[in-house]
Amino acid sequence: MxxxxxxxxxxxxxxxxxxxxxxxxxxxxxxxxxxxxxxxxxxxxxxxxxxxxxxxxxxxxxxxxxxxxxxxxxxxxxxxxxxxxxxxxxxxxxxxxxxxxxxxxxxxxxxxxxxxxxxxxxxxxxxxxxxxxxxWSAEFYGETLVSTLIVVAVGVLIGLWAHSVVAQSSERARLIAELERTQTELSAAHQRQGAADERERMARDIHDTLAQGFVSIIVLAEAARAGLPTDPARSAQQLRSIEFTARENLAEARELVASAHPGPGATAAGSVTRTLRRTLDRFKEDTGLTVEADLADLACDQRTRIALLRCTQESLANVRKHAHASTVGVVLVRRSHGVELEITDDGTGFVVEQSTGFGLDGMRKRLAELGGRLTVTSSVGDGTRVLAVVPTADGVAA
Known part of the structure; x- marks a missing residue:
């Protein structure tokens, strides 16, 4: 038709x-x-x-x-x-x-x-x-004119009503189509944002784990090569540290690959204290710096444990590369509002507002995902204080 x-x-x-x-x-x-x-x-x-x-x-x-x-x-x-x-x-x-x-x-x-x-x-x-x-007869006035006008009036009313219904249906269809288009665009935007967030997370994890491990390997390798003629025992220790760091990096790489599909128990609680203590022992062994640690015995969920570990690793890496410090202090304590991790050093310090590195920004974002915050206090010649706070969750216990 x-x-x-x-x-x-x-x-x-x-x-x-x-x-x-x-x-x-x-x-x-x-x-x-x-x-x-x-x-x-x-x-x-x-x-x-x-x-x-x-x-x-x-x-x-x-x-x-x-x-x-x-x-x-x-x-x-x-x-x-x-x-x-x-x-x-x-x-x-x-x-x-x-x-x-x-x-x-x-x-x-x-x-x-x-x-x-x-x-x-x-x-x-x-x-x-x-x-x-x-x-101009009575028949024209009495029958033809009146009946025709009545029929036309009814037709006009029915037609206008039909057009009104069609206009409303058209507007409704337009709104539905616009809503579907908006939903499609919103879904695509969410997918793009999700992909961007995942890329940022992977970049942050690689920076906080593999990149720091490679930096340690390079520093240890340079020190071992320089001390090999004069202090073979020290060089051998450094080579063992290189081997251990490389194995640790390999494990971190496998964990990053598997993190896209976490298995059951991925959020199980564990001791953040033992994890941090191993990291500090390794740092002390590799650098020879004095490490003063006061770590409360806390059990955290995996996300909190990883966030605190990454903050510690990044802070220690900054101390190794930039601070020229002799002493590092690490305090882990549970407060009423959450868990606090404080890392201090007596190094050269820096101007926080002029910092352009990826590490501090990555720590802030990692803690923000858990509802926490990062506070960095430093000035030239007065050392640095890094305070990470993570809100108390059900998985945090003394």
Whole structure:
């Protein structure tokens, strides 16, 4: 069936046309039979049949060749208006044709203004034909004029209501489509953000583990090579430390690969104290610095334990590379508001606001993911104090 245009109202009108199509053909046939069997004069009968045939022919062409030409529906409505005026003039079944084709003005008019315009033309043509035939008689006023205006008024109300329903449906469909598009864009944005967060997490983990391990290996290797002729025992110890650090890096790499699919028990509690003590012993052995540790015996969930370990590793790495310190202090304590890890050194210090390294920013973000915070206090010549605070969770116990 004919499709009006490319708007969202097409589906409604196409469905209406398909349903009305069969009814129209039945009524057209009934009107043709009525005209043939009517007792009206032969000339009027043939004129009425000719006018009805023109309407039926245009309707058949419109149905068979919907096309995209905008003039076709309006051409059919124009022929319908002329045919109604002609039937009213000859006095043969114009009212029946008017009733049958009343929905067509709204189906093919495309807009309420065009529909009402053609309907007004059809009304004027019908009344003009009846007036020519009946004159200003009581029959014209009493039957034709009143009945025609009533039918037209009902048709206008029904048509405007239908267009209102279609407009609301179109707006609803537009809003639904816009909502679906927004949801799709939001989902894609979440995926991109998730991928960016995962890349940042991997970069932070690599910096805090593998990169620090490689730095330790390089420093130890340089020291072992330099001391090999004069202190072979010390160099051998450093080589063992290199081996241990390399194995540790390998384990860290495997853990990073497996972290994308954590297995059961990944959040199980464990002793952060033992972990930090091993790290401090290694640092003391590798650097020869004095390490003063006061570590409370705490058990934390895995995420908190890893965050505190990474903060310790990064702080010790900064001490090794930049501080030129002789003593490092580490304090781990449980407060009412959470766990505090304090790392201090007596090194050269630095201006915190001018720090551009990845390490401090990575520590801050890692702690922020747990609801914690990082405070760095330092000044040139006065050493550095790093304070990491993680809120108390169910997995933290004395």
């Amino acid at each position: 004919a499709v009006l245009d490319d708007t969202s109202a097409d589906a409604f009108w196409a469905t209406s046309l398909r349903r009305w199509n069969a009814v129209c053909w039945v009524l057209f046939g009934a009107m043709a039979v009525g005209l043939v069997t009517a007792a009206s004069p032969e000339a009027s009968k043939y004129q009425a049949l000719a006018l009805l045939s023109c309407v039926v022919l245009c309707y058949a062409v419109l149905e068979r060749f919907p096309g995209n030409a905008l003039v076709r529906p309006h051409l059919y409505l124009s022929v319908l208006v002329l045919a109604l005026g002609g039937l009213a003039w000859v006095g043969s079944s114009y009212a029946a044709l008017f009733m049958v084709t009343l929905p067509h003005y709204w189906m093919f008019g495309r807009t309420p203004r065009a529909s009402m315009g053609f309907l007004a033309l059809a009304t004027v043509a019908t009344l003009a034909g009846s007036l020519v035939r009946l004159g």
